[in-house]
Amino acid sequence: MPSFARNLxxxxxxxxxxxxxxxLFFLWLFSLTGLMLNHxxxxxxxxHRHETQxxxxxxxxxxxxxxxxxxxxxxxxxxxxxxxxxxxxxVGHIDFNxxxxxxxxxxxxxxxxxxxxxxEFTNGTLHAFQIFHTFSGSRFNQPxxxxxxxxxxxxxxxxxxxxxxxxVMVLGSYYMWWxxxxxxxxxxxxxxxxxxxxxAFVSGVL
Amino acid sequence: MLYRSLRDLHLYFGLFISPFVLxxxxxxxxxxxxxxIAGAEAPVETYRDLVVPDGxxxxxxxxxxxxxxxxxxxxxxxxxxxYLRYVAKTRxxxxxxxxxxxxxxxxxxxxxxxxxxxxxxMNVMESLSYLHKMPGPHxxxxxxxxxxxxxxxxxxxxxxxxxxxxxxxGVYLWWAIKAERRIGYAVLTAGAFTFAGLVYAxxx
Numbered sequence: 022m023p024s025f026a027r028n029l030x031x032x033x034x035x036x037x038x039x040x041x042x043x044x045l046f047f048l049w050l051f052s053l054t055g056l057m058l059n060h061x062x063x064x065x066x067x068x069h070r071h072e073t074q075x076x077x078x079x080x081x082x083x084x085x086x087x088x089x090x091x092x093x094x095x096x097x098x099x100x101x102x103x104x105x106x107x108x109x110x111x112v113g114h115i116d117f118n119x120x121x122x123x124x125x126x127x128x129x130x131x132x133x134x135x136x137x138x139x140x141e142f143t144n145g146t147l148h149a150f151q152i153f154h155t156f157s158g159s160r161f162n163q164p165x166x167x168x169x170x171x172x173x174x175x176x177x178x179x180x181x182x183x184x185x186x187x188x189v190m191v192l193g194s195y196y197m198w199w200x201x202x203x204x205x206x207x208x209x210x211x212x213x214x215x216x217x218x219x220x221a222f223v224s225g226v227l
Numbered sequence: 228m229l230y231r232s233l234r235d236l237h238l239y240f241g242l243f244i245s246p247f248v249l250x251x252x253x254x255x256x257x258x259x260x261x262x263x264i265a266g267a268e269a270p271v272e273t274y275r276d277l278v279v280p281d282g283x284x285x286x287x288x289x290x291x292x293x294x295x296x297x298x299x300x301x302x303x304x305x306x307x308x309x310y311l312r313y314v315a316k317t318r319x320x321x322x323x324x325x326x327x328x329x330x331x332x333x334x335x336x337x338x339x340x341x342x343x344x345x346x347x348x349m350n351v352m353e354s355l356s357y358l359h360k361m362p363g364p365h366x367x368x369x370x371x372x373x374x375x376x377x378x379x380x381x382x383x384x385x386x387x388x389x390x391x392x393x394x395x396x397g398v399y400l401w402w403a404i405k406a407e408r409r410i411g412y413a414v415l416t417a418g419a420f421t422f423a424g425l426v427y428a429x430x431x
Contacts (some may be wrong), residue, residue: 038401042411043418048394052387059383061367123430149430157259172428177259179425184255191245198238212242219246222358222379225328
């Protein structure tokens with residue numbers, strides 16, 4: 022076997038191990054939360070959350086945009102997370118929701134009275150764990166939704182990296198399998214079954 | 228013996244779920260970064276003289292959905308009913324029906340026995356994302372009202388269980404190669420720190 026092909030095989034195998042080991046905990050998180058999302062009946066009180074309300078005075082929010090004023094209110098209230106504004110703001114108000122996996126807050130700010138009304142929610146551990154699966158700060162069917170928290174962007178980068186890593190691992194595994202002298206026939210049958218099952222759904226037959 | 232058996236199972240299970248893993252992985256990019264651009268809607272279709280089951284005014288949940296599903300063949304629509312809305316004032320039943328590739332909104336006039344159907348097709352990435360999210364956590368009481376969703380749930384669960392098996396057997400197969408242990412440990416530790424650091428940053 023030429024040395025290039027030997028090197029490629031060797032590095033492809035190592036890359037398969039290393040990617041798998043690096044992403045192991047991410048893979049377990051997304052696998053287990055995927056099961057949770059598809060089997061909500063396994064859990065009771067999954068969405069039970071602790072609620073607290075308070076209405077502190079605040080300083081007039083600094084900034085000249087909705088985002089900068091919201092961030093200043095969040096700083097004053099010590100809130101962190103992904104921001105979600107209503108479609109329209111009441112006059113003289115800044116209203117927003119802020120969320121992250123372990124909790125959320127509904128904030129209504131009366132700018133004239135310099136007063137905030139806050140409802141804060143703390144999610145249970147399992148609920149928080151489940152939210153990690155979908156915590157992207159963006160919804161493809163809501164064009165106006167955008168990420169505005171750097172930590173969300175970092176988490177989304179990790180999701181993307183895991184997805185890219187899995188694609189590379191799958192393609193590399195095809196190469197490793199094809200280079201085996203044995204196990205081709207049964208491998209082809211198994212792969213055909215998987216492709217057929219998947220294609221039936223993607224094509225819309227099922 | 229154990230090593231060989233695990234290696235073979237790792238290979239064959241991996242080959243079987245590989246198309247599903249590619250589907251779930253590819254759709255992540257669309258779910259995280261894509262934006263749905265509404266295309267031109269197909270012309271609205273009207274269907275008359277339908278055989279419409281009764282009981283929509285008193286039934287709820289799965290029973291009502293099953294009756295709505297009985298109307299679908301007359302409209303040449305198939306797929307999962309997302310939810311059901313009964314408008315008592317006008318005696319209309321409105322519900323979305325979807326499957327990978329297509330989506331329809333059905334509005335049935337129970338008294339006139341007519342239905343208006345609005346259809347929309349999905350592009351490939353939207354279809355993959357739709358499958359990624361099915362059956363999902365919403366409307367659990369009625370989810371799986373179409374056979375395709377039930378089968379997809381089975382495939383999705385199988386993919387997850389086999390992924391867990393493959394990851395555990397993969398760790399064993401790596402561990403069995405002594406020469407790879409040192410670098411493997413370093414990579415595993417780096418992954419664990421990245422994971423823990425990110426989770427901590429999100430929830431702190």
